[in-house]
Amino acid sequence: MKCIGPHNVQTWICQILLVISCLLASGQVLASQLSSDSLKQSDYPEVADKTIVEILDISYDLHREDLAKALAYVDIALERSHEKENLLYIFYGLRYKGLYYENNNQLESALDEYIRALEAAKKQDNNELILTIYTDLAITHRKVGNYQKTKDYNLKALELAKQIDHKQAMEISYHGLGFLYETIGDYDKAIEMYLQSMEVADALGNTEGVITTMQNIGITYTKVNNQNLALETIDKAYQLALEHADSMRIANVLLDYGNILANNKEYDKALKKLDQSLTIFKKSHEKSSIARTLVQLADIHTEKGAYEYAQNLFLQSLTYSSYINSGDYADLYYKLGQLYLKKKQINQAEQALQKSVKIAEEHNLKDLIQENNYSLYKIYAEQGLYEKALKHLMTSSETKNYLLNEDKTKRIAEMQFRFDSEKSEKEIQLLKLRQNRFLLFGISGLFIVLVFFFGYTIRIKGKNNDQLANKNEEIQAQNIKLKESNEVLKQFAYVAAHDLKEPLRNIGSFINLIQIKYGQQFNEEANEYMGFVKNGVKRLNGLLTDLLEYSQISSQAPENDKVVVGDVLPSIRRSLRELIHSTDAIIDCPEQLPTLCISRTHLTQLLQNLISNGIKFCDRQPIINLDCYRENEQFTLLSVSDNGIGIDPSYGEKIFNLFHRLDRATEREGTGIGLTICKNIVDKYNGEIWFESKEGEGSTFFVRLPAQARTLSDAIVENNQQNNLLLPVN
Numbered sequence: 001m002k003c004i005g006p007h008n009v010q011t012w013i014c015q016i017l018l019v020i021s022c023l024l025a026s027g028q029v030l031a032s033q034l035s036s037d038s039l040k041q042s043d044y045p046e047v048a049d050k051t052i053v054e055i056l057d058i059s060y061d062l063h064r065e066d067l068a069k070a071l072a073y074v075d076i077a078l079e080r081s082h083e084k085e086n087l088l089y090i091f092y093g094l095r096y097k098g099l100y101y102e103n104n105n106q107l108e109s110a111l112d113e114y115i116r117a118l119e120a121a122k123k124q125d126n127n128e129l130i131l132t133i134y135t136d137l138a139i140t141h142r143k144v145g146n147y148q149k150t151k152d153y154n155l156k157a158l159e160l161a162k163q164i165d166h167k168q169a170m171e172i173s174y175h176g177l178g179f180l181y182e183t184i185g186d187y188d189k190a191i192e193m194y195l196q197s198m199e200v201a202d203a204l205g206n207t208e209g210v211i212t213t214m215q216n217i218g219i220t221y222t223k224v225n226n227q228n229l230a231l232e233t234i235d236k237a238y239q240l241a242l243e244h245a246d247s248m249r250i251a252n253v254l255l256d257y258g259n260i261l262a263n264n265k266e267y268d269k270a271l272k273k274l275d276q277s278l279t280i281f282k283k284s285h286e287k288s289s290i291a292r293t294l295v296q297l298a299d300i301h302t303e304k305g306a307y308e309y310a311q312n313l314f315l316q317s318l319t320y321s322s323y324i325n326s327g328d329y330a331d332l333y334y335k336l337g338q339l340y341l342k343k344k345q346i347n348q349a350e351q352a353l354q355k356s357v358k359i360a361e362e363h364n365l366k367d368l369i370q371e372n373n374y375s376l377y378k379i380y381a382e383q384g385l386y387e388k389a390l391k392h393l394m395t396s397s398e399t400k401n402y403l404l405n406e407d408k409t410k411r412i413a414e415m416q417f418r419f420d421s422e423k424s425e426k427e428i429q430l431l432k433l434r435q436n437r438f439l440l441f442g443i444s445g446l447f448i449v450l451v452f453f454f455g456y457t458i459r460i461k462g463k464n465n466d467q468l469a470n471k472n473e474e475i476q477a478q479n480i481k482l483k484e485s486n487e488v489l490k491q492f493a494y495v496a497a498h499d500l501k502e503p504l505r506n507i508g509s510f511i512n513l514i515q516i517k518y519g520q521q522f523n524e525e526a527n528e529y530m531g532f533v534k535n536g537v538k539r540l541n542g543l544l545t546d547l548l549e550y551s552q553i554s555s556q557a558p559e560n561d562k563v564v565v566g567d568v569l570p571s572i573r574r575s576l577r578e579l580i581h582s583t584d585a586i587i588d589c590p591e592q593l594p595t596l597c598i599s600r601t602h603l604t605q606l607l608q609n610l611i612s613n614g615i616k617f618c619d620r621q622p623i624i625n626l627d628c629y630r631e632n633e634q635f636t637l638l639s640v641s642d643n644g645i646g647i648d649p650s651y652g653e654k655i656f657n658l659f660h661r662l663d664r665a666t667e668r669e670g671t672g673i674g675l676t677i678c679k680n681i682v683d684k685y686n687g688e689i690w691f692e693s694k695e696g697e698g699s700t701f702f703v704r705l706p707a708q709a710r711t712l713s714d715a716i717v718e719n720n721q722q723n724n725l726l727l728p729v730n
């Protein structure tokens, strides 16, 4: 997928090192010199007659299966290198040790070795080696979650690369910075860095680099839900690959293309791209890529509800199991297990999940251990196998606690890093502002001396200017603080809602288990109390889910996808299938509906909330009518009407307030957040939302949206207004 993504940078560097090693080995340069015996060597007679380079090669092949032995081999190589005072081999030995630790997820030890390797590189004054290690250190620090250090090492590498005009290293450093910002969710900066990397790659004539960076940019756009730009970018990468790249790169781009389309819920187009990619991988016998593509195809078929097809693809992918890494292997069984559950093939599901948990435990893959155990708990609880169920629930909950702590630490580190770097940038902005003020004072002082006789008027003006400048600066500083605290609040709401869900899920699971196991011994009153607890858990869970959605929507920017209104209906029907099924609801809309300039996700959320309300708040068979037409050049009007219980019009705007529910709603499920989300979305596009209703007959919700996409300058002006930013004085 990303050939120069940091993982691949490492593979790439590693390959170069191996090539160098092979060259040296084939030259037999040191074969005779490096055969002296050592203490360690007596423990490992199999490497006694090998050269240092050969020993390193052997250790490399072995390091994933037997880390201890691989490290012992490197120690032998290092001992010999020290004897020969060969700094280059000492460097390689230390770097290999770092790499082995890193690949075995022992990151702190990896960092220690890399630091030693850096010293060895510095002793030799070898800039290429220093650059390599800076990159290793940056990648490993990112994995640990030391984002500041990651940035420092990438910047060090960048500076050195610029000094010695090493374009390729510059490209890699920019790429590393892009990946760092992508990791911590600062997508604007990520794209900025990727673009720099692309520029250098372009200047170097490295089309492959340009294409892979474009892939990364495309993926980054999907993360900010900007599907249009994501598709545009990946399509460009694809065209470029068709013109210039080899078939493997084309297949890689197609894979990303398929995923971006799937993310945009354009499943059929996605399947086409992935099929093309699969054909290429098959022709080239790229087994691990074949396996990966099969899984992605299966995921889409699962999403589409084509379970048989999906199952077939998962099983095909399993035939390539020896080419899949342990994480993907365990994940494959997990997905297969989930699919069997959907198909109600419980025995097969259990087997697949057990297999997945086994692989996950062998490789310490915590999230899969947790997910699998949770699914197994549910299976056994339903079968009445309480002891087994409890065992799996305990493991799941212990692992989840561990993961939550880890996740929290990581998220705090991300937030801290973003906060620190944004703060330092803002401090620079303020400093510049102050400098400008001093300049303004200087110039106006000089001006006053020169035109002294205009004194009075000019001085008054100067004073006003001065006061305005002061005020402006003060307001800007306040704005910055306000934005920061808003950001922290949003993050807090998200983190709180997210983290509260897990303990709640545990309470729900244990209550379930208690009821299944001891329910028969309870009297009626106790059973009733249990019912209250279960209801409470369910309601709180719904509340947290909606709060999460609300806090996510608040922080999303509006987008100008061109979406045909009817196109989002299938996915809404899928999400609401249980509600539709249980109420026999009919959802109707004209065949031809216009196109809206709105993010597909936003339109889906908006309509889904309105439609589900129409079904929920209805005492007969719900009939929902969706309509949309162009009112005039400027506006499109969308309406969702129902035949439900209706709303007393005197409630007016209040029903769009957070947590606001009408009296008659309390016996129905809900949280009072849905309409607030709708209003929030509509506000983003400068639209309007209101309702008309007759109690007992039904309600119609209207949404008026601007027909045209907003231009970038509209967005900037609006953003400034929202943040109350004053235009600069003068």
Ligand code: ADP
Pocket: 609, 613, 614, 617, 642, 644, 645, 646, 647, 655, 660, 661, 662, 663, 664, 665, 669, 670, 671, 672, 673, 674, 675, 676, 699
């Ligand atoms: P929820 O549906 O979770 O209660 P909403 O924010 O979506 O929350 O709606 C707020 C309240 O507005 C509902 O509780 C209900 O009282 C009322 N309401 C919304 N839509 C309808 C509708 N179509 N018909 C009747 N009442 C509605």
